[in-house]
Amino acid sequence: MFYDLNIPWTSKDDPELPRTAAFLAELGYNVIALNQTIAGKITSKAPGIANTIPENPFPDQPGLRVLRRATVILDDPSQNYGLASLSGSFDIVALRPTDEKLLLQACTSLECDLISLDLSIRHPFHFKYKVLGQAIARGIRFEITYASSINDSSARRNLLANAAALIRATKGKGVIISSEARNAAFCRAPFDVINLATLWGLNQENGNAAITTGPRSVMLQAKMKRQSFRGVIDVVDGGGVPRVSSSRDAVTKATISQKALGKRKADVGDTATDAEESTKESTPIETAVVNEPSHGDAGEARPAKKQKQKAKPAAKKAAAKG
């Protein structure tokens, strides 16, 4: 399963977006997230904010799972972002801090699933493990987006430097890679992306995790936060016995008991009294099998010790059944 958690959402009528989705499916991605960028203050009275992305935007791509993600651009430390109201209507909530203070705030206190720094520009501060480690301890991942680096030479330089710094500061863990491709031409296949990651300083294993298990845990964690009880217990199935399968079980049980009886035929001949007692309460099919005379005779013709030994537990079982 390969994940690309950042495809910018434009509009319903954009012809480029279905093409990008089809291309990602062709490249081998299984899950993509359509990203809606939100700048400025979010008021709690914004119920229609998620509705811009439909539930199933690409009916042509049955193999592609589409998530809905919101990225909030943080640019004012004093502002109160109503992030809690977002998590109800989006699958993933990401933050994009623009300076060091906001990055610290995002890492330590703000409620989110993902921190997506803009790595195509030069940042005037260093990434420190002390800050980033707090976010990783809370289960928040850092995102590296590669599409801008394919398009633009200076963005590529900055990305190389920033990604290397980020990977160094996070010690290779807690990083995910996504595309942020506005055009199908900027997407790359999963293994090509892993190769790029090795260029930035991730090893093959961590690079693989950055595009498979990392995004998956982001997705699942966001889901758990949203719909489970205190982020711990999630009721997947309300219980109850499904009808069809239970009847099937009954059938298989019946056949098994018949078979077991069939195997015991020879033994039944030896311990006739016990068997007869047990058969009194058993079904007509079972009695019919027991009463077959030829098998019983065959059993008596070879009175081996082993068979007798076998017969004892069988008789006990039969008695217990009765």
Place this chain on the structure above:
Amino acid sequence: MVRVKQRYLLFTILYPAASSATSLPQSMAFCQPSPASLTRTTLAAAIRASILTNFGDWGIGQAGSFAVKYFSPATSTGILRITRPHYRTLWAALTFLRDLAGHPVVIKVVRVSGTIRKAETEAVKLAEETIRRVKREQRAIGKNKGAAVATLFAGAGGDGGQKQTEDIIDVDIEMDSDDDEE
């Protein structure tokens, strides 16, 4: 004497901006035949240029000694050979390649292999899988199977499907003998 270790990269060229209005089946929208101007030499020149822009003179010195062992414009598939320590550089240069012969492209490395034979078998498998996919789709729509496969190869230099497959086999044989000489 220690043998020189090589890596063979099997790649396919995808055309993300290809118009879907052509007669190609939908599942093949991105796997189009390459234009006639794209040959082994022009491809090598484009890759070398990409190495130069991304990795500079140092990169050319390290990874510039690759060879295009095989390229089929019909299936847009090819095999590159590079010395083992430098295959990631070459791979990254392929990833950063944006256009070939005036078309926007995405190059996907399908397989990295230590022997050319494995890369070849993978290429054949890939082509078979593509044909199977098209046939499956055509069956779902209810069209003639043969026609669909023929349209796949129609774009490459005006040759028919049969001719092109023969070409591919020819090149494969050529390649085998090439390898034995080394």
